[in-house]
Amino acid sequence: MCRAIARSLSAKVFLLTAALLAVGCLALYVAVALALPGGYRALSAARAEEAASALAAELSGADAGEAAGIVERFAAENGASVTLSGEPGAASAGEGAPEGSAYTVSVAVELADGSSELVTITDSSGSLGIIADALLRLFPAAAALILAVSAAGAWVCARLVARPVVEIADVSERLSRLDMTWSCDERRADEVGVLARSLNAMAARLERTIGELRGTNERLRSEAEEATARERERRDFLAAASHELKTPLAAARAQVEGMMLGIGDFADHGAHLPRALAALDRMDALVCEMLAAARAESGPAxxxxxxxxxxxxxxxxxxxxxxxxxxxxxxxxxxxxxxxxxxxxxxxxxxxxxxxxxxxxxxxxxxxxxxxxxxxxxxxxxxxxxxxxxxxxxxxxxxxxxxxxxxxxxxxxxxxxxxxxxxxxxxxxxxxxxxxxxxxxxxxxxxxxxxxxxxxx
Structure with missing residues (x-):
């Protein structure tokens, strides 16, 4: 498996892209899960302070009976716990808040009868706990969605980036075997398209060069075969010429020797000299024809x-x-x-x-x-x-x-x-x-x- 991945650019691009996307999405999810409660707490506290200020302004100038009604209405509208106490104190966010509450705000107000009250507003809905529990429960589904999106994105990236490179690598491997039955797709306008066009141009030049070399080799082979054939013909010609010259030469030699030694009829020089001369004439004619053949073979045109x-x-x-x-x-x-x-x-x-x-x-x-x-x-x-x-x-x-x-x-x-x-x-x-x-x-x-x-x- 590892060897197959090591040899496949598409697999490497797919796995690397999927891993990067998955890690990035999971990191984003964790960051949101960690930052959301604190952010929610700060936002809730800010809004609570604004609401407390508005409540304090509304309670100012109201008597005790009216104040109780205002507090109940505020608690019902905002889903918060509001208490009035006769001991004033400084407002403090989160102080004394029950576990799971998002905020606690206290503010001092002066009623119409001149008494001072401490209004304490507490979020009793347990919003932070609900949010944390929701994020925890959604994690498996979110992780599956993240992996699916990462795989899809990695597949698209591998197809767009790695596939053209793999095709060009396959073409290069075929080119190394001098297989010219291919062509790269030149429709892309990016660097891969430039590489494909360059590879096609190089293959065309290489094919022309190979064709020229093959033609030259064929001509050289043909010339070598012709030279070998001519050399063989020359050897055969010389062998045949030597054989042809032997007959008239032997006849002339025998006649001359017979006349010199005066053997039998050869003592009559007048009868045999013409025969010897005829034999020499035949040799002369043969030599002349051999010279003509040599000139026909190798003479300048x-x-x-x-x-x-x-x-x-x-x-x-x-x-x-x-x-x-x-x-x-x-x-x-x-x-x-x-x-x-x-x-x-x-x-x-x-x-x-x-x-x-x-x-x-x-x-x-x-x-x-x-x-x-x-x-x-x-x-x-x-x-x-x-x-x-x-x-x-x-x-x-x-x-x-x-x-x-x-x-x-x-x-x-x-x-x-x-x-x-x-x-x-x-x-x-x-x-x-x-x-x-x-x-x-x-x-x-x-x-x-x-x-x-x-x-x-």
Whole structure:
């Protein structure tokens, strides 16, 4: 019980207020009970002296018979005991008064016959005893009323003072748990209202700050994940590049050593030197593509410029026609309107050239490959052997080949689609790869790179 009271501000305010009110009311009651008899006695004595003076004035000049009638009438009207005696004396309040009387007053008067009489007026009603007894009997009821009034007053005081403080304490405790699903009542105009408004303002600022911190943390987490993914891609790229370089390097080394030692057919240098040179050319091409991939990953971004994607595609088609012709593939750019974009020239050319050269290199011999632009989309399509979806999903990975042996024979390094995908990602152009019914489609959405339309004033 004591612990519960110690932890409750409302209980403390209620008990303290009730105790103060009860003690104050009881003290007032006791003070009234103690002071009332004395005050009543003094007031009664003062009034008795006035009445005695008036009685003495009325008795002056009256004879003995008239004096007796006047005294009886006075006693009946005032409820007091009045006596006449032949021995004059000084008036004295309370002197000779019977027990329980409020006052006794004596005054000397001279009657008409010249005789002197002492008039003594005594309160014989026992008023003081009645008052004291009444106060004593009323004490239980008065105490109960005092306690009830004190409890009601304490409850009102606790509700008005302690309840808002308790509510703010509860809000503060929830605020410490970063629970923002609350608000303080700001309708009060006193200090509690000021505290509530300040707490609401602080909570709003804290919520904004927490939101900003969460956003920053999410960005940092995303950047960290991206950095980890890029680092993993670099490691995988280097591992794959090392593996890819080993094959032509081993072939060139074997041919050179065979020619140096004159082993078998290798003694004919004229026949094997071109083969060694071809292996070195493949390594050179692979290294060049690896450098292009590195520049695409980490090179500084160039300033975007206004370009016509159709002109870039036409240049890529022209550069890949010889490769396509060597494989018996007809490569063509379908007619259409200009496709203005704003982008980094190097990245756009890298993406388009690798997409077109990939189609020229891997299209089925004797078929055709087409390049088209329309609706802000670049589409490169060629015929090929059907590819399962899981293979298509990996075509943009570095050095991945759907058919490794045929790709090497055709001179492919496995970096073409990877370079195109990375360049488009850097430009912010979505890429989709699909293969249905023996038709491979490379489609890039360039609508986000569209140049603003100029209007003449």
């Amino acid at each position: 160039a300033a975007p410029e206004a370009l016509d994607a159709r002109e870039v595609a036409a240049s890529a088609v022209a550069a890949s026609r010889e490769l396509a012709a060597s494989r018996g593939v007809e490569l063509a750019l379908l007619p259409g309107a200009a496709c203005p974009v704003v982008a980094e020239r190097a990245q756009l050319e890298l993406a388009v050239f690798n997409a077109v050269s990939n189609a020229a290199r891997h299209a089925t011999p004797g078929t055709h490959a087409t390049v088209s632009l329309g609706g802000g989309r670049l589409r490169v399509e060629n015929r090929c052997e059907p590819l399962p979806p899981e293979v298509v999903a990996r075509l943009a990975e570095p050095f991945f080949r759907a058919d490794a042996s045929r790709s090497r024979d055709g001179g492919g390094s496995g970096l073409g689609l990877h370079l195109a995908a990375r360049a488009l990602a850097r430009l912010g152009a979505p890429l989709s790869l699909s293969c249905e019914d023996g038709s491979f489609v490379f489609e890039a959405d360039l609508s986000g790179l569209s140049a603003p339309v100029r209007t003449e004033d």
